[in-house]
Structure formats: C-alpha cells, structure tokens
Amino acid sequence: MKAAMGVAWKDNIDVADALERVADLLEEQDAMPFRVGAYRKAASTIAQWPQPVAELLAEEGEAGLRKLPGVGKSIAAAMAELIRTGQLALLQRLETEHSPEQLLASVPGIGAGLARRIHDELSVRTLEELEQAAHDGRLERVEGFGPRRSEQVRELLGARLGRERRSAARRSEGRDEGPRPDVGVLLQVDEEYRRRADAGELRRIAPRRFNPSGEAWLPVLRKKLEGWNFRALFSNTALAHQQNATHDWVVLYFDQEGDEGQCTIVTAHGGPLDGRRVVRGREVECLAYYGVESEEVEAPQPGA
Numbered sequence: 001m002k003a004a005m006g007v008a009w010k011d012n013i014d015v016a017d018a019l020e021r022v023a024d025l026l027e028e029q030d031a032m033p034f035r036v037g038a039y040r041k042a043a044s045t046i047a048q049w050p051q052p053v054a055e056l057l058a059e060e061g062e063a064g065l066r067k068l069p070g071v072g073k074s075i076a077a078a079m080a081e082l083i084r085t086g087q088l089a090l091l092q093r094l095e096t097e098h099s100p101e102q103l104l105a106s107v108p109g110i111g112a113g114l115a116r117r118i119h120d121e122l123s124v125r126t127l128e129e130l131e132q133a134a135h136d137g138r139l140e141r142v143e144g145f146g147p148r149r150s151e152q153v154r155e156l157l158g159a160r161l162g163r164e165r166r167s168a169a170r171r172s173e174g175r176d177e178g179p180r181p182d183v184g185v186l187l188q189v190d191e192e193y194r195r196r197a198d199a200g201e202l203r204r205i206a207p208r209r210f211n212p213s214g215e216a217w218l219p220v221l222r223k224k225l226e227g228w229n230f231r232a233l234f235s236n237t238a239l240a241h242q243q244n245a246t247h248d249w250v251v252l253y254f255d256q257e258g259d260e261g262q263c264t265i266v267t268a269h270g271g272p273l274d275g276r277r278v279v280r281g282r283e284v285e286c287l288a289y290y291g292v293e294s295e296e297v298e299a300p301q302p303g304a
Contacts, residue, residue, distance in 0.1 A: 015054075015079055016047035018088055022078075025094035032222065034229040035255055041070035046079075054083045072257050104130060107156060114144050128207075131157040136212050179259055181228050183285040187277055190250050190265045193221040193232040197247075207236045228256045235264065 023039035045068055046053055056064045057080055065076035082088045104115035104124065122138055124130050133139040134154040140147060196202050202219035211217070221232040234240075235249035250265045268278045272293075278286045287293070 012046050012049055012053055015082060016043040018082055018091055019043035019046065019075070019078070022088070022091050022094060025091075032229055032231045032253065032255060034224075035260070038070065038072065038075060042068075042075045042079075045070045053079060057083050073259065100124070100126075103127065107153060109149065109152060109156075114142070117142055117144070127157055132210070132212055179256065180261055181226065181230075181254055183279050183282055183289050185226050185228065186252055186263060186265065186279050187286075187289070189221070189223055189225060189230045189232055189252060190277055192223065193219070193250055196221060197234070205233075210236060210241055228254045230254050 019039050020043040023036050023043065026039065027036045049068065053065065053068070056068075060067075062076045062080050065071055065079050066073060068076075071079070078088055078090060100119045101112065101115045103126065104110055104118055105112050107127070107130070110118070118124050118130065118133075118139070121142055122129075122133055124133055130139070131154065134150045134157065137150075139145050139150045139153065193202075197219035202221055204216040205218050205220055206214050206216040207218050218233055218236060221230070223230045223232070231253040232250055234246050235251050236246060240246045240249050245266070248267050251262060252265065253262045254260065263282070264280045265277055266280060268274055268276055273283065273286060273290065276286070276290055
C-alpha cells in the first residue's frame with residue numbers, strides 16, 4: 001500500500017508506543033494526571049483500532065483523527081506530526097530532558113566532555129540544577145570552569161529559562177482562540193489554593209530553581225472544577241523572588257479535552273482593582289467580575 005501525498009504510512013503500534021512514551025515521561029515530570037491519562041487513553045485506542053490511523057489521516061486529515069475515542073485536538077496534531085514526519089517534537093524534547101549530558105551540552109560553551117563531568121561530579125541533571133550550581137559556587141569546582149565562565153552560564157541560563165517561561169505564558173494568556181476557564185473559576189481555584197497552602201493542607205514539592213537546600217516548600221493543588229483540570233502553585237521565577245512575591249503570585253495550569261494553557265494571578269497594587277486578585281491579561285474581565293467600573297485599567301506588575 002502506498003502513502004498518500006504528505007503522509008508516510010506508519011503502523012498503529014508505532015504511533016501508540018510513541019504516545020505511551022510521552023505519557024511515561026510526562027508522569028516522571030509530575031505533569032497533571034489528566035494530561036498523562038489522555039495520552040495513555042489515546043495510545044490504548046490507537047493500538048486496538050482496526051483501521052491504520054495513517055490511512056485515516058490521509059483520507060480525512062486531523063479531523064478524522066479527532067473522531068477517535070480519547071483523541072483531542074492536541075493529541076491529534078501530535079499524531080499527525082508523527083505520521084507525516086516520522087518524528088514527534090514533544091517526545092524529542094521530553095527525551096532530551098531525560099538525557100542529562102545532552103541537555104547540559106545544549107548550553108553554549110558546554111561541550112559533551114564538560115557536560116559529562118558536570119553530571120558525574122555534581123549529579124546535575126537539569127538546566128535548573130545547573131543554574132543553581134552556577135549560583136552557589138559548585139560549578140567552579142569542576143575542571144574547566146572558573147568564576148568568569150560560571151558567570152556566563154548564570155547569565156545564559158537566566159535568560160533562557162526566563163524566556164521559555166515568558167513565551168509559554170504569552171502563548172497561553174494572550175491567545176484569542178479556543179476555550180479557557182472563566183475568570184470567576186480561576187479566582188476560585190486561586191482562593192482555595194492560597195487558603196489551603198496557608199493552612200498547610202497541601203502536598204509540598206522541592207522546586208528545581210532557586211532552592212539550593214532542596215527544601216520541599218512549594219505547595220501544589222490539583223483540582224477539577226467546571227470541567228477543567230487545574231494545577232496551582234506559587235510562582236518560583238527570579239522576578240517573583242526579587243519582588244518578594246513567591247507567596248502572592250499564583251500560576252494556574254489548566255486543561256480540558258485537548259485544550260490547555262496557563263495564567264498568573266496576582267494582587268493588584270493601585271488602580272480600580274487595588275488590593276484585589278487579578279488574572280493577568282484579563283483585567284477587563286476582572287473588573288466585570290468584581291463589579292468595578294473604570295474607563296481604563298492598567299495591568300498589574302508582571303509576574304511569572
């Protein structure tokens with residue numbers, strides 16, 4: 001059987017194996033259970049589906065893939081990418097993150113040899129851990145490093161990690177397409193998270209960034225509300241630490257049937273929303289939610 005133009009025929013088991021691998025790696029990263037489960041459910045469906053999914057893609061496009069049980073928009077797009085190119089960028093990224101030497105070597109100025117020494121001598125596995133080692137002086141003890149080179153690594157990683165988070169936040173907070181939770185729902189999750197965090201009722205994790213002692217201080221809330229799955233935690237960015245806002249700025253990750261995103265909720269200082277909790281990028285909706293009238297709204301100071 002020959003492939004239709006633009007589609008490379010791929011066995012259903014190959015596609016299912018790739019989706020299952022994504023689920024495994026997401027689970028290791030403590031991703032939201034719903035997201036992990038979605039990939040596992042899709043993998044199970046594909047493995048047992050009688051028709052080749054590559055054939056379905058060739059005939060009906062991604063819309064055809066979305067008709068399969070448990071396959072939403074994002075997973076259908078991932079399947080299409082895998083079938084058409086033989087590769088899956090998400091899987092490659094996750095696997096790179098689980099290959100410490102490759103990940104460390106992706107930093108300019110750190111080759112394969114240095115990456116191996118850093119991993120072996122300092123047990124550093126992530127960019128966040130590398131950043132911390134550069135800050136606390138451990139990196140300078142590795143042969144090939146000195147104060148100047150460590151400073152360069154600090155600057156590079158500070159820019160890279162901060163840029164990745166800001167880019168993800170802009171894509172999520174600034175998007176106009178696709179459903180997203182109502183402001184009232186987001187604020188309800190934010191309120192519950194902060195209340196239960198203050199009461200010590202939530203599981204705490206040890207963040208990789210800006211946590212040299214490895215203390216498990218960051219509370220995490222997982223909740224399902226109005227059909228959305230939420231994961232809430234305080235912001236642990238450099239800016240949050242600089243502004244002493246690590247117990248004020250709350251980052252919410254959410255997903256629902258293939259749609260996913262994130263937002264940051266902060267306490268507004270000044271303006272008509274002064275003292276109130278505000279979803280960044282959705283200030284006008286917050287005005288309506290609180291019943292506050294104003295002709296102009298200034299966004300609260302930047303957060304995560």
